[in-house]
Amino acid sequence: MATISLETIRKVYAGDVEAVKGVSIDIADGEFIVLVGPSGCGKSTLLRMIAGLEDITSGEARIGEKVVNKVDPADRDIAMVFQNYALYPHMTVYNNLAYGLKNRGTPKAEIERRVKEAARILEIGDYLDRKPRALSGGQRQRVAMGRAIVREPAAFLFDEPLSNLDAKLRVQMRVEIKRLQRELGTTSVYVTHDQLEAMTLADRLVVLNGGNIEQIGAPIEVYQNPASTFVASFIGSPAMNLLKVTAGEVGLALESGSGLSGPNSKGKDRYTLGIRPEHLEVSDGPTDGDGLSLEVTVNVLELVGAESFVYASFADGGPEIVLRVPSHARYTPGETLHLKALAEDVRFFDADTGKLIG
Amino acid sequence: MYRTRLSDHLILILGSFMMIGPVAVIFLTSTHDAVEVHRHGLMATWGGHFTDTYRKVLFESGGFTGQATGLRMLMNSMILGIGFAVGKIVLSMMAAYAIVYFRFRMGTFFFWVIFTTLLLPLEVRIVPSYEVVQKLGMLNTYSGMIVPLLASATGTFYFRQFFKSVPDELLEAARIDGAGPWKFFIDILVPISKTMIAAIFIIMFVYGWNQYLWPMMMTSDEVYFTLVRGIKQILLVWVGSQIPDYNEAFALAVLAMLPPVIVVVVFQSWFIKGLTESDK
Ligand SMILES: Nc1ncnc2c1ncn2[C@@H]1O[C@H](COP(=O)(O)OP(=O)(O)OP(=O)(O)O)[C@@H](O)[C@H]1O
Ligand SMILES: [Mg+2]
Numbered sequence: 001m002a003t004i005s006l007e008t009i010r011k012v013y014a015g016d017v018e019a020v021k022g023v024s025i026d027i028a029d030g031e032f033i034v035l036v037g038p039s040g041c042g043k044s045t046l047l048r049m050i051a052g053l054e055d056i057t058s059g060e061a062r063i064g065e066k067v068v069n070k071v072d073p074a075d076r077d078i079a080m081v082f083q084n085y086a087l088y089p090h091m092t093v094y095n096n097l098a099y100g101l102k103n104r105g106t107p108k109a110e111i112e113r114r115v116k117e118a119a120r121i122l123e124i125g126d127y128l129d130r131k132p133r134a135l136s137g138g139q140r141q142r143v144a145m146g147r148a149i150v151r152e153p154a155a156f157l158f159d160e161p162l163s164n165l166d167a168k169l170r171v172q173m174r175v176e177i178k179r180l181q182r183e184l185g186t187t188s189v190y191v192t193h194d195q196l197e198a199m200t201l202a203d204r205l206v207v208l209n210g211g212n213i214e215q216i217g218a219p220i221e222v223y224q225n226p227a228s229t230f231v232a233s234f235i236g237s238p239a240m241n242l243l244k245v246t247a248g249e250v251g252l253a254l255e256s257g258s259g260l261s262g263p264n265s266k267g268k269d270r271y272t273l274g275i276r277p278e279h280l281e282v283s284d285g286p287t288d289g290d291g292l293s294l295e296v297t298v299n300v301l302e303l304v305g306a307e308s309f310v311y312a313s314f315a316d317g318g319p320e321i322v323l324r325v326p327s328h329a330r331y332t333p334g335e336t337l338h339l340k341a342l343a344e345d346v347r348f349f350d351a352d353t354g355k356l357i358g
Numbered sequence: 359m360y361r362t363r364l365s366d367h368l369i370l371i372l373g374s375f376m377m378i379g380p381v382a383v384i385f386l387t388s389t390h391d392a393v394e395v396h397r398h399g400l401m402a403t404w405g406g407h408f409t410d411t412y413r414k415v416l417f418e419s420g421g422f423t424g425q426a427t428g429l430r431m432l433m434n435s436m437i438l439g440i441g442f443a444v445g446k447i448v449l450s451m452m453a454a455y456a457i458v459y460f461r462f463r464m465g466t467f468f469f470w471v472i473f474t475t476l477l478l479p480l481e482v483r484i485v486p487s488y489e490v491v492q493k494l495g496m497l498n499t500y501s502g503m504i505v506p507l508l509a510s511a512t513g514t515f516y517f518r519q520f521f522k523s524v525p526d527e528l529l530e531a532a533r534i535d536g537a538g539p540w541k542f543f544i545d546i547l548v549p550i551s552k553t554m555i556a557a558i559f560i561i562m563f564v565y566g567w568n569q570y571l572w573p574m575m576m577t578s579d580e581v582y583f584t585l586v587r588g589i590k591q592i593l594l595v596w597v598g599s600q601i602p603d604y605n606e607a608f609a610l611a612v613l614a615m616l617p618p619v620i621v622v623v624v625f626q627s628w629f630i631k632g633l634t635e636s637d638k
Contacts, residue, residue: 051530051534053530053533053534072533073530073533073534074533074534074535074536074537078534079534080530080531080534082527082530082531083527084525084527086525086527086528086530086531087531088528088531088532088546088550089550090546090549090550090552099532099535099537099545100534100535100536103535103536103537103541104536147531147535
């Protein structure tokens with residue numbers, strides 16, 4: 001159990017690839033941190049620097065009170081779960097779990113106790129004598145988790161541990177990882193590009209983009225108040241609608257020329273307006289007041305079960321709008337819809353920097 | 359699904375017959391006595407001198423000093439074949455380990471240097487090699503026969519390719535589990551390479567077993583004669599206008615064929631088992 005703190009960590013790979021560009025995070029003891037971002041944004045690199053598998057180019061990493069920049073992975077008191085599990089193929093499940101403890105000179109009886117305990121928690125007790133090849137993907141995943149927990153480390157590091165599982169198993173394991181982490185209270189850093197995983201697992205989310213932190217915050221906070229258009233479009237599915245508008249004499253105008261009426265951003269005449277699909281509502285006609293009001297034509301209705309998504313566009317083209325409607329609602333392509341939203345649900349982003357305004 | 363037809367069987371039977379036929383003839387001929395073989399040539403019948411000939415070949419001494427019994431030669435061949443295979447595997451695995459897992463200056467260069475030695479087979483460098491062994495005083499020793507042949511570009515190459523296909527995460531997991539370079543090699547890499555080891559063992563054992571020129575250069579002492587040399591030795595008496603002991607030569611040939619066959623049969627099942635079971 002320990003805190004982890006990173007101070008302006010940078011990583012430059014050979015060939016001048018700057019994968020991580022000065023990242024600082026303070027992770028509290030027992031906290032579950034999720035690093036999320038698009039492919040290539042440096043998530044794995046950051047995690048691997050915490051693990052000690054990759055050298056830190058500059059900056060300082062601390063686990064507990066100890067600066068670990070030069071410490072061997074084995075001595076950092078961390079355990080890692082890999083995407084492809086990286087189980088030792090020639091060892092039985094028992095030995096896979098026990099290997100790290102054996103190398104540390106843990107007494108045999110203690111190893112046995114811990115392996116049995118981990119096997120009980122993860123319900124892999126029946127497979128202890130099998131080799132990894134004789135296990136299903138989900139079982140291998142559990143063994144990989146087991147290998148991490150028997151060590152009773154100060155921190156767990158996960159690099160997309162669920163991405164090789166099918167959708168159903170992924171949900172199941174996600175819940176299980178969360179439960180396990182709560183029970184053990186071990187500080188965890190979890191890398192994923194699946195934003196649903198990120199939202200459900202994290203105590204705090206770290207959204208990375210091109211080696212920089214875009215935003216750190218509780219999932220709900222990040223969802224409701226994305227710090228930039230990047231975060232707004234990355235977190236949430238479907239993503240937040242982003243409309244680049246110019247404030248004119250009457251209402252707002254899109255680049256394509258279509259008009260809409262909506263709340264004004266303080267003092268700016270060009271900005272990006274953001275609205276979540278679930279905050280848009282179909283109304284009978286144009287609405288007055290300081291809320292958002294716009295008129296669109298339905299393109300597609302997408303049924304996903306409990307709800308449906310309507311994809312629609314403005315008369316003059318321009319960006320496509322998504323809104324969430326109840327599953328019983330039926331709209332036909334070509335139909336004109338009036339949409340409204342409350343002023344308080346609208347977010348404003350700077351037209352040039354993309355940062356949240358206000 | 360493809361159904362095997364009679365013609366398939368015929369082709370396979372013919373093929374096996376062509377391969378087994380000569381071996382059978384050698385074996386059958388070795389059971390006749392020398393005079394008969396001299397008079398009638400190769401035999402396709404059972405001659406009835408099996409125990410006599412094989413006892414003589416195995417236990418009675420030939421050569422000048424009387425130390426070169428068949429058993430002794432069998433042992434020498436065994437030492438050569440096994441020493442050769444084991445030595446080559448150990449050496450090339452360690453070389454490949456260094457090349458793949460350690461970043462040292464000019465690592466790739468050294469790999470290609472090792473690789474180009476493929477272009478220099480033993481026959482090309484036999485004179486300097488002899489010189490070196492002789493200067494080291496290793497003529498007429500087992501190590502003189504084995505050590506100079508141990509460097510193996512083929513082995514190093516195969517192990518290098520194999521190690522490169524092992525996922526990096528396995529190394530990383532082992533590092534986090536507290537395994538140093540040596541432990542990783544012994545605990546992880548060697549066990550998962552066992553199919554490769556089996557395959558290379560087969561090739562190298564047979565190669566070592568069949569060595570003729572090199573042992574002949576290195577050893578003049580009959581104590582070190584190998585089976586392959588022994589066969590030749592028996593036929594040499596032709597010079598003395600006696601009838602050569604054809605039957606004994608054939609018996610030796612059978613003995614010389616046996617161990618490689620056993621090695622292949624034993625390791626093959628191991629090999630296939632490894633192939634189907636291993637997933638890195
Ligand atoms: N060994 C390396 N040498 C050079 N560049 C590298 C190396 N490893 C990663 N990179 C680069 O660093 C950047 C970040 O890579 P990283 O693996 O951290 O991305 P990621 O966020 O984990 O992506 P993904 O979601 O696809 O796993 C990428 O641009 C990648 O090309
Ligand atoms: Mg990654």
